[in-house]
Amino acid sequence: MGERTRSFSDPDTLFELVRSDTPVWDDGFKMGEPTGEVVCEGCGASAAAPEYINHDKDCSQRDVTSEWYDELH
Numbered sequence: 319m320g321e322r323t324r325s326f327s328d329p330d331t332l333f334e335l336v337r338s339d340t341p342v343w344d345d346g347f348k349m350g351e352p353t354g355e356v357v358c359e360g361c362g363a364s365a366a367a368p369e370y371i372n373h374d375k376d377c378s379q380r381d382v383t384s385e386w387y388d389e390l391h
């Protein structure tokens with residue numbers, strides 16, 4: 319501890335929360351509602367949480383933790 323981890327709000331981390339583009343009766347999420355899926359804009363990989371993202375070997379965001387994500391939930 320002590321060292322501040324990079325977070326979602328830092329300008330050098332780029333993640334996109336996937337929002338539903340289908341009606342609620344289709345996937346359980348309303349239009350525009352976050353599905354819980356997150357996409358790394360560094361390499362395009364996606365997962366249910368940043369810690370599950372399988373980044374490319376040379377992705378600059380491999381070290382970004384899910385702490386910001388945990389704070390959102």
Ligand SMILES: [Zn+2]
Pocket residue numbers: 358359360361362363371372373374377378379380
């Ligand atoms: Zn990545």
